[in-house]
Amino acid sequence: MATPGTLTAVALLVGGLAFTAVAALGLYRLPDCYSRAHATSKSETLGALLALSAAGVAFGEVTTTVKLGALAVFLLVTSPTAAHAIVRSADDQGIDPWRRPAGADDHEGDESGRGPTNVEDGTAGGVGGGDGSGRQPTGEGGES
Amino acid sequence: MSLPADALVVGAALFVSLAVAMLGRAVEGPTIQDRAIAVNAVGTVTVVVIALVGAAFDEPGFLDVALTYALLNFLLSVGLSKVVVERGGVL
Numbered sequence A: 001m002a003t004p005g006t007l008t009a010v011a012l013l014v015g016g017l018a019f020t021a022v023a024a025l026g027l028y029r030l031p032d033c034y035s036r037a038h039a040t041s042k043s044e045t046l047g048a049l050l051a052l053s054a055a056g057v058a059f060g061e062v063t064t065t066v067k068l069g070a071l072a073v074f075l076l077v078t079s080p081t082a083a084h085a086i087v088r089s090a091d092d093q094g095i096d097p098w099r100r101p102a103g104a105d106d107h108e109g110d111e112s113g114r115g116p117t118n119v120e121d122g123t124a125g126g127v128g129g130g131d132g133s134g135r136q137p138t139g140e141g142g143e144s
Numbered sequence B: 001m002s003l004p005a006d007a008l009v010v011g012a013a014l015f016v017s018l019a020v021a022m023l024g025r026a027v028e029g030p031t032i033q034d035r036a037i038a039v040n041a042v043g044t045v046t047v048v049v050i051a052l053v054g055a056a057f058d059e060p061g062f063l064d065v066a067l068t069y070a071l072l073n074f075l076l077s078v079g080l081s082k083v084v085v086e087r088g089g090v091l
Helices: A004-027 A033-061 A062-093 B004-026 B032-056 B062-085
Strands: none
Touching: A004 A033, A004 B004, A004 B032, A033 A062, A033 B004, A033 B032, A062 B032, A062 B062, B004 B032, B032 B062
8 A cells, every 4th residue: 555654755765865876976986075075965965854854754753753853954964064074174185176187178087096186296287298198089998 | 554664674775785885985085085075974874774774663762873873973074074184273
């Protein structure tokens, strides 16, 4: 049987799973700790709020709903705050944000081996060297 | 009352699998901040899983555990980001 409460809980749970899957994908694929924090702090928070709403609908009592509401408000406040603190510590450490490589004009150049946190060059202007990779345009194979 | 319980348990299992996928970034993150962000995300998923399991087994006491876990998760992130910088200028 499918009561409206059950359908609502399942729909909210599927929505929360979808947004959390987006957060996991962004955490795995994005090239930088700043953009990873961007992925998790927003999408993860929304997915957690939807899943907590599903739990509240499944409980269906007053005290548990109030407690889950407090938990949702706490997560809504603290999850972006924690991400902001971590990212600010990264900025205080002098980690440069990821920039698009000079030769790449398409979306093929986002392999995770190249992107993150090149602290050692420190130029951050994009003028040095240029074609340091020197890859041929035919060589779009699987190496990385 | 068995269909929502089953759905909640299956959803909690899927959340756990997503958390395992997020732990890959915590393993291979190049910087401390990547690992901290990944651990923070896994902690948020853990809070959700605790709440969902409490809803599936109809035990309201799990929500107190979830609240405490959320508090500790936030404290871990802020404390770690203050320790890493060692200057204390964060937040």
